[in-house]
Amino acid sequence: MTPDSIPQMTPGYRLHPIQDVVLIPEGVLELSGPSRDILLEVDGKRTVREIVHHLAAKYEGADENEMLDDVVALLGRLAERGVLQG
Amino acid sequence: MSSTTRPQSLICEVTHRCPLHCLYCSNPIEMQKMETELPAEVWRRVFQEAAALGILHLHLTGGEPLARKDLAELIQAGHDAGLYVNMVTSGVGLTEERLAGLVQAGLEHLQLSFQDADEARANYIAGTRAHAWKLGLVPLIKRQRLAFTVNLVVHRQNLDRLEEMIALAESLEPNRIEIAHVQYYGWALKNRNLLMPTEEQVRYALPVVEAAKTRLRGKIHLDAVLPDYYANFPKACVGGWGRQMILIDPAGRALPCHSAGILPGFSFDNVREKSLSWIWDQSPAFERFRGDAWMSETCRSCDRKERDFGGCRCQAFLLTGNMEAIDPVCTYSPQHGLMEELRKPVGDELLPIYRNS
Numbered sequence: 001m002t003p004d005s006i007p008q009m010t011p012g013y014r015l016h017p018i019q020d021v022v023l024i025p026e027g028v029l030e031l032s033g034p035s036r037d038i039l040l041e042v043d044g045k046r047t048v049r050e051i052v053h054h055l056a057a058k059y060e061g062a063d064e065n066e067m068l069d070d071v072v073a074l075l076g077r078l079a080e081r082g083v084l085q086g
Numbered sequence: 087m088s089s090t091t092r093p094q095s096l097i098c099e100v101t102h103r104c105p106l107h108c109l110y111c112s113n114p115i116e117m118q119k120m121e122t123e124l125p126a127e128v129w130r131r132v133f134q135e136a137a138a139l140g141i142l143h144l145h146l147t148g149g150e151p152l153a154r155k156d157l158a159e160l161i162q163a164g165h166d167a168g169l170y171v172n173m174v175t176s177g178v179g180l181t182e183e184r185l186a187g188l189v190q191a192g193l194e195h196l197q198l199s200f201q202d203a204d205e206a207r208a209n210y211i212a213g214t215r216a217h218a219w220k221l222g223l224v225p226l227i228k229r230q231r232l233a234f235t236v237n238l239v240v241h242r243q244n245l246d247r248l249e250e251m252i253a254l255a256e257s258l259e260p261n262r263i264e265i266a267h268v269q270y271y272g273w274a275l276k277n278r279n280l281l282m283p284t285e286e287q288v289r290y291a292l293p294v295v296e297a298a299k300t301r302l303r304g305k306i307h308l309d310a311v312l313p314d315y316y317a318n319f320p321k322a323c324v325g326g327w328g329r330q331m332i333l334i335d336p337a338g339r340a341l342p343c344h345s346a347g348i349l350p351g352f353s354f355d356n357v358r359e360k361s362l363s364w365i366w367d368q369s370p371a372f373e374r375f376r377g378d379a380w381m382s383e384t385c386r387s388c389d390r391k392e393r394d395f396g397g398c399r400c401q402a403f404l405l406t407g408n409m410e411a412i413d414p415v416c417t418y419s420p421q422h423g424l425m426e427e428l429r430k431p432v433g434d435e436l437l438p439i440y441r442n443s
């Protein structure tokens with residue numbers, strides 16, 4: 001996962017409509033902190049950088065570069081677990 | 087003492103009918119007939135009740151779920167209830183058109199099992215020439231938008247080829263690979279001597295699995311359920327009795343575990359008559375082995391009881407004749423010696439016993 005990757009949810013892996021979990025074939029992955037808000041932005045169209053830019057506008061006072069590092073790391077972990085592609 | 091935990095998954099054996107005759111089949115020897123199968127409208131209500139109970143995953147299994155003509159309707163009903171719908175299938179008879187219909191109805195995950203890496207041996211275990219068909223099905227599955235798991239069922243007759251089996255699974259590029267040892271319930275019990283792996287085989291398999299996990303990390307997720315016949319402590323069977331899952335058999339009986347039907351003196355409530363929440367909170371069958379009041383003093387004073395919930399009741403019953411006994415897998419069981427008996431090598435002249443219906 002890099003700032004220019006275009007992440008997409010893997011078919012058969014999805015956010016629960018209300019709970020802070022991702023439904024995966026063998027169960028659930030618990031989400032913490034802002035993970036849910038970030039995953040909600042993953043649409044298979046925008047790059048990680050674009051997603052972070054969009055989110056930064058929502059979280060006032062956030063350092064966009066710092067946020068980018070965190071989001072790349074989070075999405076990278078989810079990709080390694082098979083939740084995301086791209 | 088009603089349960090403090092909420093169930094997470096609902097396993098529905100929608101039929102016992104199946105075109106295969108696997109030697110390791112864990113379905114009961116006396117299977118439910120087609121006439122007794124729950125109709126779709128009852129399943130629909132059950133799925134709604136399951137979602138209301140907080141269940142997230144619906145596992146459609148059997149038998150072969152495809153044997154039900156109304157399978158797409160069942161999937162749709164699960165999906166409408168908001169459940170994540172998984173199906174465990176042999177794939178036999180599945181066409182691209184039908185699969186597309188199932189995915190459209192809401193199927194999100196499909197598990198296809200392979201019996202060996204070698205075609206002739208795989209067909210021998212399945213009692214059916216199914217291996218080539220399954221391989222042919224994989225490209226059709228991969229064209230659909232759904233998660234795909236390859237299940238490898240391992241036992242004495244194929245464990246020596248575990249590396250080849252993993253390589254086969256890997257070449258099919260699934261999202262997941264699941265390796266499970268045969269469980270000796272139902273029909274499988276008849277073939278136990280033929281299927282029980284030797285200690286050397288189990289010892290060979292462990293590092294093979296670990297190496298594959300490392301090699302596949304980030305590409306394919308590998309889950310392996312190891313046999314507890316060679317362990318010193320039992321595992322938490324089904325995550326603990328009446329703690330995580332509900333299984334419904336084709337006729338609608340709700341069971342706390344796949345093989346609970348063998349336990350004496352039990353009666354299982356039927357979803358035709360009772361709601362799922364009543365069954366979860368109040369039915370005597372689900373209450374029976376919750377908590378620690380039923381446990382022997384050994385378990386009750388043992389720290390591990392919060393982890394294994396006293397082990398498997400069916401295993402305790404099958405091996406000791408007493409369903410309240412300490413699971414004999416446990417080193418602290420006075421009957422732990424039984425496990426050694428089971429592990430003793432048996433001759434190679436054993437013949438397979440197939441189900442003929």
Ligand code: SF4
Nearest residue numbers: 104106107108111149
């Ligand atoms: S284990 Fe084999 S025979 Fe038994 S239900 Fe599954 S596919 Fe059919």
Ligand code: SF4
Nearest residue numbers: 385388390391416418
């Ligand atoms: S004594 Fe009972 S609770 Fe303790 S490890 Fe053995 S089976 Fe589990």
